[in-house]
Amino acid sequence: xxxxxxxxxxxxxxEGAIASLNCTYSDRxxxxxxxxxxxSGKSPELIMSIYSNGDKEDGRFTAQLNKASQYVSLLxxxxxxxxxxxxxxxxxxxxxxYKLIFGSGTxxxxxx
Amino acid sequence: xxxxxxxxxxxxxxxxxxxxxxxxQTKGHDRMYWYRQDxxxxxxxxxxxxxxxxINKGEISDGYSVSRQAQAKFSLSLESAIxxxxxxxxxxxxxxxxxxxxxxxxxxxxxxx
Numbered sequence: 001x002x003x004x005x006x007x008x009x010x011x012x013x014x015e016g017a018i019a020s021l022n023c024t025y026s027d028r029x030x031x032x033x034x035x036x037x038x039x040s041g042k043s044p045e046l047i048m049s050i051y052s053n054g055d056k057e058d059g060r061f062t063a064q065l066n067k068a069s070q071y072v073s074l075l076x077x078x079x080x081x082x083x084x085x086x087x088x089x090x091x092x093x094x095x096x097x098y099k100l101i102f103g104s105g106t107x108x109x110x111x112x
Numbered sequence: 113x114x115x116x117x118x119x120x121x122x123x124x125x126x127x128x129x130x131x132x133x134x135x136x137q138t139k140g141h142d143r144m145y146w147y148r149q150d151x152x153x154x155x156x157x158x159x160x161x162x163x164x165x166x167i168n169k170g171e172i173s174d175g176y177s178v179s180r181q182a183q184a185k186f187s188l189s190l191e192s193a194i195x196x197x198x199x200x201x202x203x204x205x206x207x208x209x210x211x212x213x214x215x216x217x218x219x220x221x222x223x224x225x
Contacts, residue, residue: 008152034212043202043216044155088154092212099170100212104154 003027004091006103014111019076021106023089026070032092033065033072034100039085048074079110115139118203118217126225131190133220135203143206144186145214146170146178148199155202161186162208193224 005024013019021035032051036044050056050063050072062075072091076083089103116137125131135144146158157170159178167178175197179187190197200221204214 004154032212043218044214045216046213049212090212099157099160100214102155104152 003101004089004103006087006089006106008104009107010109011106012109012111013079015079015081017079017110019079019083019108019110021074021076021087021089021108022071023073023103024071025089025091025101027091027093028067028070030067030070030091030093033063034090034092035061035063035072035074036088036090036102037085038088038105044088076108079108081110081112084108084110116203116205116215116217118201118220120220121218122221124223124225125193127192127194129193129224131193131222133188133201133203133222135186135188135217137184137203137205137215137217139205139207139215140183141205141207141215142183143208144180145204145206146176146186146188147202147204148172148197149202149219150199158188158201190222190224193222195224198222198224 003026035048037047038044048063050065056063060077064073086105086107088105090100119134142163145160147155149155156172161180164180177189200219202219203217
């Protein structure tokens with residue numbers, strides 16, 4: 001079992017819709033969770049981080065964390081074509097505060 | 113100019129050749145990392161370094177070596193390249209006060225024939 005799992009997609013949504021991206025992780029002691037966005041041919045960039053159970057909102061982005069169920073999600077409201085990218089979930093484990101474990105990413109397509 | 117610069121950006125080489133990928137940064141971060149990215153496999157950590165005298169293996173260090181020449185420079189070497197090392201390689205940096213924000217270079221695409 002992979003440590004961090006994501007559906008590869010593509011997830012296709014119409015412009016203006018809510019895009020929901022999900023990630024599950026296997027290590028119960030994971031402490032910190034991150035979403036990176038990677039445009040095609042570009043390097044990843046951090047868009048959200050979350051450390052405690054519940055929701056964290058930043059503009060059109062909301063990260064949700066449920067440690068009991070070991071999943072973290074990213075909601076993108078009012079999706080725009082410019083949101084089309086691959087979204088990487090990353091988990092920072094308790095014993096490796098310097099090391100992120102990445103999922104394989106979910107490709108999001110926002111249709112105009 | 114990019115804060116994290118990788119050279120070369122693209123390289124095609126043959127099996128058995130020695131290859132070096134270089135990374136330099138102007139962010140002043142102590143921590144530097146080398147990742148490789150393969151389709152469907154995400155980013156996997158090869159090596160990381162917390163300072164000039166500190167080098168650590170990551171998940172997939174076999175077949176690779178690194179050198180931390182200075183705080184700002186971290187090189188990745190493939191002593192004898194093989195085709196399954198064909199991948200996109202990223203250098204990244206982080207600040208010790210950050211638990212998860214990595215700053216990535218633009219990537220080096222390596223093809224081993």
